[in-house]
Amino acid sequence: MTNLIAIVTAYCACVSCCGKSPGDPGYGITASGKQAQQGVSIAAPRWVPFGSRVYVSGLGWRTVHDRMSRKYPDRWDVYFEDHREALKFGKQKLNLKLYDKNRPTKAAAN
Numbered sequence: 001m002t003n004l005i006a007i008v009t010a011y012c013a014c015v016s017c018c019g020k021s022p023g024d025p026g027y028g029i030t031a032s033g034k035q036a037q038q039g040v041s042i043a044a045p046r047w048v049p050f051g052s053r054v055y056v057s058g059l060g061w062r063t064v065h066d067r068m069s070r071k072y073p074d075r076w077d078v079y080f081e082d083h084r085e086a087l088k089f090g091k092q093k094l095n096l097k098l099y100d101k102n103r104p105t106k107a108a109a110n
């Protein structure tokens with residue numbers, strides 16, 4: 001288990017967050033191939049393997065399904081269904097407890 005303090009932001013599947021509209025290929029699909037789901041999905045820095053579990057203070061458990069853009073390599077991004085909810089979340093400095101899923105084959109693929 002790793003304790004982190006990180007900048008956490010929020011996003012949804014909309015065109016301003018992800019560049020895709022409903023009906024576009026890959027709309028709402030995370031980098032891991034899983035459907036993004038509120039209360040479940042979080043985007044993590046690239047060094048964190050998909051499937052890792054993370055406890056975000058004030059929010060609860062999330063699973064790493066997505067990747068941060070290269071612009072913000074150290075941030076985390078919580079998925080919300082609704083763009084306004086994502087905006088409301090804003091940008092927060094939070095404590096994270098990371099439970100690494102420890103899948104060496106996946107790390108090699110990165």
Ligand SMILES: [Zn+2]
Binds near residue numbers: 011013014016018083
């Ligand atoms: Zn959005």
